[in-house]
Amino acid sequence: MNFNKDFKILSSGITYLDNCATTLKPSxxxxxxxxxxxxxxxxxxxxxxxxxxxxxxxxxxxxxxxxxxxxxxxxxxxxxxxxxxxxxxxxxxxxxxxxxxxxxxxxxxxxxxxxxxxxxxxxxxxxxxxxxxxxxxxxxxxxxxxxxxxxxxxxxxxxxxxxxxxxxxxxxxxxxxxxxxxxxxxxxxxxxxxxxxxxxxxxxxxxxxxxxxxxxxxxxxxxxxxxxxxxxxxxxxxxxxxxxxxxxxxxxxxxxxxxxxxxxxxxxxxxxxxxxxxxxxxxxxxLGMENVHKYEVDLKKYMISRLSKLKNVVIYNKDIPNGIITFNVNGVFAQDVAAYLNKKGICVRVGSHCAKILSEVLGVKNTCRASLYFYNTKEDVDKLVDALDNDNILYDSL
Amino acid sequence: MDVNLRKSIILEHYQNPLNKGLTNDDSYIKINMNSKTCIDNLDFEFKINHGIIEDIKFDGEACAISTSSSSIMSDLLKGKSIKQAKQIIKNYENMINELPYDKDLLGEANCYDEIYKQPNRKKCALLPYEGIKDVIDKLEGVKNDKK
The missing domain is CATH 3.40.640.10 (Type I PLP-dependent aspartate aminotransferase-like (Major domain))
Structure with a gap:
């Protein structure tokens, strides 16, 4: 399904992957x-x-x-x-x-x-x-x-x-x-x-x-x-x-x-x-909530299948069935990753995501988070993965 | 500034920062700069005697821009009088905010001359300067309500 008609921002070229923070609004x-x-x-x-x-x-x-x-x-x-x-x-x-x-x-x-x-x-x-x-x-x-x-x-x-x-x-x-x-x-x-x-x-x-x-x-x-x-x-x-x-x-x-x-x-x-x-x-x-859920789970599976092939990316929640992918790029501070992705029109969230005591358990303080919703597509995922498939992310973030 | 030169200065100061590591010496004035809008979190130490900035140290977790900017600032302001420092800071802020400035005063800090193209990184480039401004304001007894 194409949701560009209902969500005008989607036609602007932006890849919005911060749906845990807030979702887009239909007309x-x-x-x-x-x-x-x-x-x-x-x-x-x-x-x-x-x-x-x-x-x-x-x-x-x-x-x-x-x-x-x-x-x-x-x-x-x-x-x-x-x-x-x-x-x-x-x-x-x-x-x-x-x-x-x-x-x-x-x-x-x-x-x-x-x-x-x-x-x-x-x-x-x-x-x-x-x-x-x-x-x-x-x-x-x-x-x-x-x-x-x-x-x-x-x-x-x-x-x-x-x-x-x-x-x-x-x-x-x-x-x-x-x-x-x-x-x-x-x-x-x-x-x-x-x-x-x-x-x-x-x-x-x-x-x-x-x-x-x-x-x-x-x-x-x-x-x-x-x-x-x-x-x-x-x-x-x-x-x-x-x-x-x-x-x-x-x-x-x-x-x-x-x-x-x-x-x-x-x-x-x-x-x-x-x-x-x-x-x-x-x-x-x-849409039906069952369909929304199934779509997100399938899209995450697709993202993991591609993202886990990248040697420079660490994923923290590969097997959890929903639309949230938490990751870091080896050797690049999460905020620099986000600045780099932002240059390519990709919106992800970085930080401790308001769960500041989780770092005591997770062992890392800051992560990047891509979160999907039903209007995200395989093309969005491809755009993110292709962007991360780059050994010069830090240099290109500047 | 040439784009490759700009990037190589930033990377060099990010990967091999100058004056990184705190002394925990009581003769230094300490300040934490924890960005409200992003995840930069840096501690600074300033040793200021008789109006001269004798030493600057910093440490913490921050992005390439804040870290390199802290490193360059520490090098740029060390040995300067508070009066000179204020002039440099003012010109630096003007550069970041696309206002007229004297680039001869800014040395390697000129590498941020196009940071305005990434507006959400301006605050990263400014973070260490906000820190020393706070310290100077306090030293000069100016009440600073901004922080």
């Missing part, structure tokens, strides 16, 4: 946002006139679509946030900040993104609980056995990414969640790298909390989703209070909040973003 998403600002720009929660009612309906429709997309039991379990980072902060600080007690243990890994690990650091300090790290296997994967070994009687929560953003390994979260629940442990999943790339079913997984971002799945920036089971969201204390989320307050400081989801969505929502996100979900549904 239907951009047009939908434009339509809102052009034709019915009004605030939400003001059903006194038709324009505003339409905004409320659109937001509500998107909430239903998201619920259906991840198979949540009820759309009120879908909270719109500014992104996965905010979702995780609300879950971790708003729920676990009040749930954890002195001496309780939080289980996570050293491969997590800053947006998951830093809120846990904060909550560990404020609740006097402890962070323990699940051992990673030599190939940096997590197994249920390692999780079992790390669990103690004090473990109250396990929190990790479904798919990590550096290595891209897929954690056995269904098994982890099942085992956790048998031991009265809650589970918080960062799904920022999985919901955009494969079918996620929160009911099947039985996950307690889950977070992801719209912009990593064709949607606009500034929109994210917090999924939580109703019973936990009801107990979640809002981190931010204000308009739209309160049912009543008086001068004596008597305050009553609305029920979920409104309770956790203070202020004017990102109306245009949420409405645009709706079209992103439609687009992915039309």
């Amino acid at each position: 239907v998403v951009i047009d939908e946002i434009n339509d809102y600002y052009t034709n019915y720009c009004a605030n939400a929660h003001r059903g006194d006139y038709d324009l505003s009612r339409k905004v409320d309906e659109k937001i509500s429709e998107t909430r239903e679509k998201v619920a259906y997309f991840i198979n949540a039991k009820d759309s009120k379990e879908i909270i719109f946030t500014s992104g996965a980072t905010e979702s995780l902060n609300i879950i971790i600080k708003g729920f676990f900040g009040n749930y954890l007690k002195d001496g309780d243990e939080i289980l996570t890994t050293k491969a997590e993104h800053a947006s998951l690990i830093l809120p846990w650091f904060e909550v560990a300090k404020t609740t006097n609980s402890k962070i323990k790290y699940i051992d990673l296997n030599p190939d940096l994967t997590v197994t249920l056995d390692n999780v079992k070994k790390a669990i103690s009687k004090k473990t109250k929560v396990i929190s990790l990414a479904h798919i990590t953003n550096v290595i891209g390994d897929v954690r056995p979260i269904k098994e982890i969640i099942k085992y956790a629940h048998e031991n009265n442990i809650l589970v918080v999943i960062d799904a920022a790298q999985s919901v955009p790339h494969e079918k996620i079913d929160v009911t099947f997984l039985d996950v307690d909390f889950l977070a992801f971002s719209a912009h990593k799945m064709l949607g606009p920036t500034g929109v994210g989703v917090l999924y939580g089971k109703t019973k936990y969201l009801n107990d979640l204390k809002p981190l931010i209070t204000g308009g739209g989320m309160n049912a009543f307050f008086d001068s004596l400081m008597n305050v009553e909040y609305k029920d979920i989801p409104e309770k956790l969505e203070p202020g004017t929502p990102n109306v245009s973003g949420i409405i645009g996100f709706s079209k992103a979900i439609d687009y992915l549904n039309a």
